[in-house]
Amino acid sequence: MALTESLEIVDNAIKQLKCVPGEIGVLINSKLQNILGKIPGFKVVNRCVTFDWFERFKEGHISIEDDHRPGRPSTSKTIDTITLVRDKIRYDRRLTVKELTNEVGISIGTCHSILSDELGMKRVSAKLVPKLLTEEQMEHRVKMCLDLKNRVSNDPSFIKSIITDDETWVYGYDPETKFQSS
Missing domain, CATH: 1.10.10 (Arc Repressor Mutant, subunit A)
Incomplete structure (x- = not known):
């Protein structure tokens, strides 16, 4: 879930709270956790973070996003x-x-x-990560698959003679790690 989506969800959840003036932060935190807990894929918010948001809303802020800070803008992340x-x-x-x-x-x-x-x-x-094949390798694989398909259609028992393999190394013994051999 993207950060902006999360912020919108939390903002909406806080607006749903309809807090009563003088209500303590712990009660507000439990209400907020109940609302956010029903949203699939949303993680529970830390209690201290909820208290910080509560303070921001008491001060009149309408969003949980941090205020813009002065400073030099990023020149590399354009x-x-x-x-x-x-x-x-x-x-x-x-x-x-x-x-x-x-x-x-x-x-x-x-x-x-x-x-x-x-x-x-x-x-x-x-x-x-899938391998990136060259055009020649892709054509060779297609040719081989078509050849196998033709052989199977001509002789149905041919499929029983096929042995498959991948690029996994399987040892006939347990090789020692560097730590074990030292």
Whole structure:
């Protein structure tokens, strides 16, 4: 769930509270948790955070978002940079964050922020990332599959002779880890 969606949900939940003046923060917190607990995929809010929001609303603020702080705006996290990172990732999903930062010219923290916050991506184990095949490899696979299909249609018992395999190494013994061998 995106941060902006979460903020809207919490803002709406707080508006639903209809707090009575003088009501204590603990009671308001339990009411808020009941409302938010019914929303699928929404995590329960920390009690201290609820008290902070309560103070903000008592002071007249109408949103739970932090006030704008003065300071220098970010120069590395621009629309152009985000677009460039998105294009690089779409071209080659196996890029590491370090390679991406070198190619784009941004810091590792900014790169992580763009990938997670702006693009909504998360790290996936390298084993689960699909391989990018060349055109020649794709054509070869299609040819092999068509050949197998033709053989099965000509001889239905042929399918029983097929042995499948993947690229997993299976040892006939338990190999020692580096820690065990030292």
